[in-house]
Amino acid sequence: MEKTVCELFAGVGGFRLALERASSDFQTVWFSQWEPGKTKQWAHDCYVQHWGDIDEFTGVDISIVDKHNVPDHNLLVGGFPCQDYSVARPLPGSAGLEGKKGVLWWQIRDTLEAKHAPFVLLENVDRLLKSPASQRGRDFGVILACLAALGYAVEWRVVNAAEYGAAQRRRRTFIFAYSTNTRYAERMNRQNPEHIISSIGFFARSFPIEQNFVVNEEMLNFQDIPTVSESFSFEFKNAGYMLNGQIYTANVKPIEEEPTLLRDILAKNVAEDYYLGDKLEKWEYLKGAKKIERTSKTGHRYIFSEGAIAFPDSIDAPARTMLTSESSLNRSTHVIRDPETNRLRLLTQVEAERIQGFDDNWTDTGMPQKFRYFCMGNALVVPMVTRMGRTLSTIMEGEP
Structure with a gap:
């Protein structure tokens, strides 16, 4: 499989820099970076100065971009804001499910629906798993339901960069999703979910953890996303795995590395x-x-x-x-x-x-x-994504 990449909400190119450090085979075929309310798009221009431009749509509001015109890619990456992910039921005759205006998750969802990338790597703040305060876990539940409805299995982990050698105590939620049609999914589907979280899954290979933890389970009705938005609440832990709406989650402890001071x-x-x-x-x-x-x-x-x-x-x-x-x-x-x-x-x-x-x-x-x-x-902590990039490179090399 070619390691072609689409980078959304690219900032100054943290994902791209990290992936290229992991493997020279990663090739970014398109990116999007647009800062609302800014006359001058400084971050976009910084990105272009490092790698050059691709087309006239990389520096505009992604909501006006026809996602079908985005070049084909095998890996979608992006760091998107933590917002209110509540959704409304489709109106009669409407095109389908839509979230609140301006919420950037739906641009990711729409890109996945149009392009069907086999692999997805996303970054968000750690509180994503607990938001909103009035309905803990709903927002992450909506994201998981959307991914499941599109045919993805999902792994996630909250990573404190300092615990894995970085110079910053920055906690971020990383989400790795993969099509259930991939060879990687076929291998994971035969495994015990606890083993995926503890040792053989994407995050366990990238960020080793101690083995003593308790797994909690929950079923997510991903066929009815508005109901998830209205009533779903669940205590997501800092690591987890989901397949076909079945959630497995646990609080895990890192095998800490010496941090950079x-x-x-x-x-x-x-x-x-x-x-x-x-x-x-x-x-x-x-x-x-x-x-x-x-x-x-x-x-x-x-x-x-x-x-x-x-x-x-x-x-x-x-x-x-x-x-x-x-x-x-x-x-x-x-x-x-x-x-x-x-x-x-x-x-x-x-x-x-x-x-x-x-x-x-x-x-x-x-x-x-x-x-x-x-x-x-x-930005994100580049060395953390480089670690994940090495694991991703191996996974993608195993695909046809």
Whole structure:
């Protein structure tokens, strides 16, 4: 099988970079990257500067792209936002099931329906398994039901990148789906689901785990997705497998690897612009514990409270999860004590790239300096996908 790839919600190309590091045989035949509300599409332009353009549709709203015109591919990848995945029943005479407007999952679903990629690898935040708060597990249940209805079996795992050697404590849900017509599916279908989760499945091969866990089961009525949206609720664990709507899930513990410390990726001779200067008092307030009386829109008074977080961040541990607001004056921004100067400063753009596993100056392609942090806060941890890419490469080599 050719290792042809379609990359949706591509950002600055984390999936593509990771897969190409895993195997030179991976060939991206199409990608899509479009940032709503942005006049200048900086992330798309960064992607194009690294790999060149494909056609005039890669940098537009994917909802207006005819999915049948997307080139054929054997692997669909993408990191999509965690949104409200509730759906409505089709109206009489309508084309079929649709979710809420603007929810990007449906663009993935529509692409799979049009192109029937044998393999799918997706990334989302870890809370996907528990959302929404009012109906725990519904959103992930809708996604699983859609995949099952399209003829896919599914494996998933929540991966903390630092537990597998990365420089960031970033927890993300990865979803691996594969057509039940593939040889890989034929092999998995003959296996005990517990063995798929523990040792022989896609994620077990990519991210080894300890073997002591309990599997919970649930049946998903994937033939009636609106009912799943209306009433399904289930406590998904951090690993699992689904075939024909039968769910097997367990909380698993990683066999941890030595993480990369923040100290190990720090730049030398950092410019004065990154130091805190006269804003130290404001930073101390933002990072500190606080209790503030607030009034809601309805007039209800309440106490907003939050605990202190480390200030400065330890450089003898992996970084915290980096957000799109990195470097701005806010509580979540990393502040470190530079080991060369013993002064407090922000992370540089290159350090942000290293935390995510990109090459130095990957985003130095003409975009505003602040947007370089935004792109990294949106990105995935490249080495984690490279690990999965190696496993994928072997699997796809076993297909006709």
